[in-house]
């Protein structure tokens with residue numbers, strides 16, 4: 518689970534960009550932290566990069582494929 522110390526630097530955003538699920542190997546629409554919806558594994562990714570591929574990590578049989586969901590969006594302004 519992602520953590521932080523100073524809440525003053527993070528604000529809650531109800532945008533639907535945090536509800537979208539992205540297949541492995543796809544273009545990451547935003548820089549930030551993504552989590553796998555199946556196992557909770559988190560990765561940081563820079564803007565313009567692609568999400569890790571399906572073989573990035575393995576799930577036990579029957580738990581489903583890797584899917585990435587934006588957890589924290591990084592802003593560069």
Ligand SMILES: [Zn+2]
Pocket residue numbers: 553554555556557558574575576583584
């Ligand atoms: Zn996973």
